[in-house]
Amino acid sequence: MDPVYHIPALLNETIQGLAIKPDGVYVDVTFGGGGHSRAILTQMSAAGRNGSGKLYSFDQDADSLRNKIDDNRWHFVHSNFRYLSQWMDYYGEQQIDGLLADLGVSFHHFDEAERGFSFRFDGPLDMRMNQQAGRTAAEIVNTYDEEALARVLYIYGELKNSRAIARKLISARQQRPIDTTGRLAELLSGQKKELTCVFQALRIEVNDELGALREMLVTARDLLRPGGRIAILTYHSLEDRIVKNFLRAGNIEGTIEKDFYGNILTPFRLIEKGLSAGEEEVNRNPRARSAKLRVAEKIG
Ligand SMILES: C[S@@+](CC[C@H](N)C(=O)[O-])C[C@H]1O[C@@H](n2cnc3c(N)ncnc32)[C@H](O)[C@@H]1O
Known part of the structure; x- marks a missing residue:
């Protein structure tokens, strides 16, 4: 049997949050195994498979x-x-009724050794979600100078000892390039917490995950029609902070603007403010543990 491509987290809660209309225009920006997309189509089914x-x-x-x-x-x-903005222009969609983003990687990425996302296997140190473009994690580990490497580890991995790790990696690569997940894990002496943070940091840098998220959020805000919903699932504090501030303030800087009377001016009404998976779901799907759902509705 093929390994499971992905099990969607908080599926029912996300679909309910989107309040789907049968004839609406929806965007799932993170298709993956298609679990959320299928559920959106099922909700739209009132109008049949050839509906509008x-x-x-x-x-x-x-x-x-x-x-x-x-x-x-x-x-x-x-x-x-x-x-997103260019593609919606291309398809002639000026407004949308809802957008879902289930951020990060799928089980498929973590479970396939040759994609290089996991220290559980030995594979090429790649980590690109799009295998046709961009720098691999090996290129970053073998070419960034100490300062740049330490910065990636500190900011995206939240590692206090980022400088020491960067120094260790630079000294090791002088012997021979660090080009497998196995070698990287071995150099970091196998401490699981540290390994998780280093792998997370490299993955975020390789895929410019936070830059892409910021750009997409701004486009989503502008595309949503009044009453339209945005639902975002985050998996770590860095992306969650960006989403939380954006949905609260309506801008990437997270700056709260107020009118003359002190009322907060925001394009969103918050519907769900950081819902986590319940115990039953986590038992069934332990990877749902870190998922957090935020939903907002665009106001007129
Ligand atoms: C957590 S999985 C989504 C799983 C999906 N909701 C499901 O039900 O199977 C995230 C997916 O989004 C994709 N992805 C992540 N960042 C992306 C980006 N910036 N642009 C396009 N796809 C992205 C990944 O390749 C991965 O397949």
Whole structure:
């Protein structure tokens, strides 16, 4: 049997949060195994498979096309979601009724040794979600200077000893390049917490995850029609902070603007403020443990 591509977290809660209309235009910017996309289509089913509702599903990883959906309302966009604005222009969609982002990587990424996302296996130190573009984690580890490497580890891995780790990696690469997950894990002497943080930091840098998220959020805000909903699932504090501040303030800087009377001016009404998976879901799907759902509605 093929390994599971992905098990979606907080599936029912996310779909409920989107308050789907059968004839609406929806975007799932992180298609992955398609669990959320299928559920969106099911909710739109009142109008039948040939109804006027539409769902655009983005994924930058071509592997996700293995999960494609046979449905006339469904359109796959093989692209980074940072180009959401250009793609919606291309398809002539000026406004959308809802957008879902289930951030990060799928089980498929973690469970396939050759994608290089996990220290549980030995594989090439790659970590690119889009295998056709960008720098690999090995290129970063073997070419960044100490300052740049330490900064990535400190900011994206929240590692207090980032300088010491950067120094260790630079000294090791002088012997021979660090080009496998196994070698990187061995150099970090196998402490699980530290390994998790180093792998997370490299993954964020390789895929410019936070830059893409910021660009997509601004486009989503502008595309949503009044009453439209945005639902975001985050998996670590760095991305969650960005989403939380954005949905509260309506801008990337997180600056709260007020009117003359002191009322907060924001384009969003908060619906869900950081819902986590319950015990039953975590028992069934332990990787849902770190998921956090935030939902907001665009106001007129
Ligand atoms: C957590 S999985 C989504 C799982 C999906 N909700 C499901 O039900 O199977 C995240 C997916 O988003 C994709 N992804 C992450 N960042 C992306 C980006 N900036 N642009 C496009 N796709 C992205 C990854 O390749 C991965 O397949």
